[in-house]
Amino acid sequence: GDSVTQMEGPVTLSEEAFLTINCTYTATGYPSLFWYVQYPGEGLQLLLKATKADDKGSNKGFEATYRKETTSFHLEKGSVQVSDSAVYFCALGGAAGNKLTFGGGTRVLVKP
Amino acid sequence: EAQVTQNPRYLITVTGKKLTVTCSQNMNHEYMSWYRQDPGLGLRQIYYSMNVEVTDKGDVPEGYKVSRKEKRNFPLILESPSPNQTSLYFCASRASVGSGSLYEQYFGPGTRLTVT
Numbered sequence: 001g002d003s004v005t006q007m008e009g010p011v012t013l014s015e016e017a018f019l020t021i022n023c024t025y026t027a028t029g030y031p032s033l034f035w036y037v038q039y040p041g042e043g044l045q046l047l048l049k050a051t052k053a054d055d056k057g058s059n060k061g062f063e064a065t066y067r068k069e070t071t072s073f074h075l076e077k078g079s080v081q082v083s084d085s086a087v088y089f090c091a092l093g094g095a096a097g098n099k100l101t102f103g104g105g106t107r108v109l110v111k112p
Numbered sequence: 113e114a115q116v117t118q119n120p121r122y123l124i125t126v127t128g129k130k131l132t133v134t135c136s137q138n139m140n141h142e143y144m145s146w147y148r149q150d151p152g153l154g155l156r157q158i159y160y161s162m163n164v165e166v167t168d169k170g171d172v173p174e175g176y177k178v179s180r181k182e183k184r185n186f187p188l189i190l191e192s193p194s195p196n197q198t199s200l201y202f203c204a205s206r207a208s209v210g211s212g213s214l215y216e217q218y219f220g221p222g223t224r225l226t227v228t
Contacts, residue, residue, distance in 0.1 A: 004154070034216075043116075043202060043219040044155075089154060098162065099145065099170060100204075100217060102154035 002027045006090045006103035013080055013110050021075040021106045023064075023090035031092040033057075033066050033073040034100065038087040047075075047088070080110045114139045116220035118203050124226045125193055133188045133223050135203030142208045144186040145170070145217070146178065148199040155202060161186055193227040200224050 006023040013019060025031065032051045036044040048057030053068035064075045073090060090103040116137045125131055137144065145160040147170075157170030161180040175197055177189040186205075190197060203220040 008152075036219075043221045044204075045219070046216055049216065091155075098143075098160055098168070099157045100155070102147075102156070104152050104154045 002031065002092055002094050002101040004090050004092055004101055004103035006088075006106055008104065009087075009107035011106060011108045013108065015082055015110055015112055016079045017110075019075070019077045019080045019084070019108065021088055021090075021108070023073045023075065023103060025071050025073065025090075025092050027071075027092055027094055027101075029094070031094050033064070034091045034093065035062070035064055035073070035075050036089040036091060036102075038089065038105075040086070044089065080108075082110050082112055084108060085110045114218070116203055116205055116218050118201075118220040118223050120223060121221060122224050124228065126228055127194055128192050131190050131193060131225075133190075133201060133203075133225070135186045135188065135220060136184050137186075137203075137205040137218070138184065139205060139207070139218065140183065141205035141218075142183070144180065144203065144205045146176070146186070146188045147202045147204065148172065149202060149222075150199055158188070158201075193225075195227050198225060198227050 003026045034049045035047040037047045048059040050057040050066035056065045062077045087105045087107045089105045091100040119134045142163045146158040147155040149155045156172045159178040161167045201223045204217040206217045
């Protein structure tokens, strides 16, 4: 079945540092890929998405490129802020369209 | 404001005492789903519904029931809760696949359930 693997946290960074969170997936067909963010005490919010190979999703300074050849969708941000402290989830939407399959989540802590 | 609401937000209960967590969305979405979030496991789907009166099991349905009598509501029922159902629960909804927002799901704020 479909699966998503992302790097375990926590990831601790200083403000203005570069952030990368690795995400790889296994799926049949051509899934859509997502990054969701969960701020403390809140539900999940869609951060960005890509629906086909080589698509780049971007939002709030974050970017991720759908790499079919490496089955990856790594999240990057060039200069993080304290307000980026959150848990980040990589997810895929399979061909059946009936669910999202999530990775385990990566907690990111940005210190001033 | 477009949103998914859940109630209650926090619940502490005892083993075996039936409970219902409500979920409602105001976006006229056809698809709704329940997930549970556990540390290191991400979110796992419990049940989903593609439309009114159409429900199906997700990856971890044991011990849960759902119903979809109206488009906007999708309650999660625990007939006899057990401690291993202590978790953070999220309801989600999305438009149908053909709407252009492919797979973009909107999540509620979560319900933290503790079963003692």
